[in-house]
Amino acid sequence: MERCRLVFSGSGGQGVITAAIILAEAAVLHEGLVATQSQSYGPEARGGATRSDVIISDSPIRFPKANQPNVLVCLTQEAYNKFFGIIRPGGILLTDPRYVKPEGSRVDARLLQLPLYREVMDRIGKPIVYNICMLGAVVELTGVVQPGSIQKVLQNRIPPGVLDINLEAFALGRGIAAPFAV
Numbered sequence: 001m002e003r004c005r006l007v008f009s010g011s012g013g014q015g016v017i018t019a020a021i022i023l024a025e026a027a028v029l030h031e032g033l034v035a036t037q038s039q040s041y042g043p044e045a046r047g048g049a050t051r052s053d054v055i056i057s058d059s060p061i062r063f064p065k066a067n068q069p070n071v072l073v074c075l076t077q078e079a080y081n082k083f084f085g086i087i088r089p090g091g092i093l094l095t096d097p098r099y100v101k102p103e104g105s106r107v108d109a110r111l112l113q114l115p116l117y118r119e120v121m122d123r124i125g126k127p128i129v130y131n132i133c134m135l136g137a138v139v140e141l142t143g144v145v146q147p148g149s150i151q152k153v154l155q156n157r158i159p160p161g162v163l164d165i166n167l168e169a170f171a172l173g174r175g176i177a178a179p180f181a182v
Contacts, residue, residue: 003057004144005066008134009083010075012041012048015131020052022135022153023145027056030149036064049078056144071142072109073134074100092141094134112141114176120169128162129169136173140181147174 006023008016017039024037039052053066068088073095074080080100087093089108097113116133120126132154139147150170158166 003055003059003061004071004142005069005088006054006056006071006073006138006142006144007051007066007069007083007086008054008073008075009049009051009079010073011078012050014050014075015128016050016073016075016134017041017052019131019135019138020054022132022150022157023138024054024056025157026145026149026153030152031145033058033145034061036061038064049076049082051079051083071138073138075130075134077101094137094141096134112177112180114180116173116176119172119176123172124165124169126165129165132166132169133173133176136170136175137177138173139170140174140177143181 008020010016020037024035027033027035033056035056037054041048041050055061055066070088070091072083072087072093075096076099080095084107087107087109091109093107093109093111095113096116098117114137117130120130120133139150154166
């Protein structure tokens with residue numbers, strides 16, 4: 001497999017770090033791949049800038065930071081403004097039009113603005129699974145891991161009382177992204 005570098009960015013409380021951890025775990029525990037996951041965030045518990053890097057490969061990874069990621073997810077305008085320039089030429093830049101307006105910024109990447117938040121609220125009604133919907137979209141767009149691997153991690157990590165809505169959000173994200181998958 002070609003090494004895949006991903007950066008999930010947004011605001012504290014959106015679950016971007018949790019989504020990155022789930023992806024890395026799926027790669028290592030259920031796909032037999034090598035993965036690293038690192039994170040940085042502002043001092044605020046909620047609302048501060050958040051970034052989580054994931055690298056997935058079938059060979060050793062020597063540096064855990066995703067320089068020039070293949071995939072950049074920006075869930076806030078602040079994250080977009082700060083990170084849009086790091087995307088690898090030809091990569092995927094995923095945003096949600098509810099939170100990000102990419103006006104005036106040109107990037108040499110495939111920009112996808114998917115209405116993930118709106119769909120989560122319309123179909124599930126609980127914003128807490130927004131991150132898992134985003135993760136479903138990323139998995140569908142990249143094929144970096146099999147959907148079943150993410151589902152297994154969710155079954156092990158998510159409390160039984162909310163597992164069903166998380167699985168539903170993951171499937172929803174995959175469905176939203178499916179028309180754009182290559």
